[in-house]
Amino acid sequence: xxxKYRRTRKRFEIAQQAxxxxxxxxxxxxxxxxxxxxxxxxxxxxxxxxxTKYKLNxxxxxxxxxxxxxxxxxxxxxxxxxxxxxxxxxxxxxxxxWREVNASILSRITDPxxxxxxxxxxxxxxRNIASDDExxxxxxYIHSNPVTRGFAQRxxxxxxxxxxxxxxxxxxxxLAIDPPNL
Numbered sequence: 001x002x003x004k005y006r007r008t009r010k011r012f013e014i015a016q017q018a019x020x021x022x023x024x025x026x027x028x029x030x031x032x033x034x035x036x037x038x039x040x041x042x043x044x045x046x047x048x049x050x051x052t053k054y055k056l057n058x059x060x061x062x063x064x065x066x067x068x069x070x071x072x073x074x075x076x077x078x079x080x081x082x083x084x085x086x087x088x089x090x091x092x093x094x095x096x097x098w099r100e101v102n103a104s105i106l107s108r109i110t111d112p113x114x115x116x117x118x119x120x121x122x123x124x125x126x127r128n129i130a131s132d133d134e135x136x137x138x139x140x141y142i143h144s145n146p147v148t149r150g151f152a153q154r155x156x157x158x159x160x161x162x163x164x165x166x167x168x169x170x171x172x173x174x175l176a177i178d179p180p181n182l
Contacts, residue, residue, distance in 0.1 A: 012128050013078050018057055018180065020138045021068045021079070023087065023124030026109050026117040030063035031094075038160045041066070041090060042175055048086040052077040055178035058139045060146065061160035067142045069135070069162075071178075079126060091118035135180065139166075 025031040032038050038061045049056060053073035060067050072079050095116050098106055109117050129135045143166070146158035155163035164170075165177040 013072070013074050014128060015074045016071060016181070018069055018071050018129040018135055019079055020127045020129055021070065021083070021124060022065060022126075023083070024065040024120040026120055028064045028120065029105070029108060031105070031109070031118060032061050032066075032160075033063045035159075037094065040094065042160065044086060044090040044093075046176065048082065048089070052082045052085050054082050055180075056162075056176070057135075057178060057180045058142050058162040058166075059175060060142045060158065060162070062145060062149065062151075067145065069129070069138055069142065069180075071180075080123075083123070087119050094118055 032041065041061050045056060045059070048054075054077060055071040055073075056068065057071060058067075058069035070079075070082065072082055095118055097103075099116075106116065111117060127138075129138060139162075143155035143161060143163040146152040146161060147155055152158040155161060156167045156169065160175065162175050162177050164174045
């Protein structure tokens, strides 16, 4: 007899501790493949921060996934709540728009039960950041991701990253960051 085991994500909610989060688009499709979708996600980040009070210490929007460094406002808004708020409302908005325009991507994001998906199922990757060194390692990884993947020559060339903010470019088009408490 074969028994299926579902991996459950154990989250450690520790006050004032940063979390490194990664979540992917459905089947790792490049659903963030255009500027308008990435811009809409930046707007969704700002709105979600207002609602759930987390601090955003870093992030990058790649074509098929997102990395964030956040500090959730515990105990009121644990990471699971933040992610549900951010991902759920954003996905609903995008999927509604794609339905309205009968976007060609709909066939690729519809499961066998005819349900549409923007995000890959599961909790993604979630890691507590326990030291300043680990924080800087993850932040460097986030900022280097567009360069490593060949989308930019320098981290600050990728508009959907906190690299610009950390480099002192803080105009209205840059992903707004809450300075970390290191």
